[in-house]
Amino acid sequence: DTGVSQNPRHKITKRGQNVTFRCDPISEHNRLYWYRQTLGQGPEFLTYFQNEAQLEKSRLLSDRFSAERPKGSFSTLEIQRTEQGDSAMYLCASSLAGLGPREQYFGPGTRLTVT
């Protein structure tokens, strides 16, 4: 399968702990996006990378959140000192670079539960 993959698929952690999620985009895709989705809501944009450069961050991305894409391939999203409000599905998507309409391909998501 050459789609977007995310690991782990599920993560249960205690409040105050740090967690890290990984996203492997489709190999030729330069653009990578992170979104967060809470129950009953549509996904909300968190941050965007073009190759290794983080070009946009949402105000939702507090100081406790950090994302990297060190070699322009896979990306990690770390949440420090987790809070119960961080419980959500974290989705990664990738797309080709360039002008014109570019559809995004989403991974299956990582479901985080903070107890």
Place this chain on the structure above:
Amino acid sequence: DAKTTQPPSMDCAEGRAANLPCNHSTISGNEYVYWYRQIHSQGPQYIIHGLKNNETNEMASLIITEDRKSSTLILPHATLRDTAVYYCIVRPDLGAGGTSYGKLTFGQGTILTVHP
């Protein structure tokens, strides 16, 4: 990005066409209409997009009104596996300049339930 309005839920009988409406009255000239769907516990899946003309692919058809203020996604022969939340999204062309990097702004979507 322009805002979209969709009905919260719709029902459809299996085998019949499902017609999902979307209003985007503030759409601007360089904004595309995209449709995604999300089956329970999965990531969103791209369906189709269009600018002015009607579009068709193997999954669905997209009908955009001449004034571009509304559109309809058509699933011609709905199956039980089409039960999902359907999102209509308006997004600028990535070549439009400014700081548009192609992020998607999802609303609440339409919950489509296909019945046997």
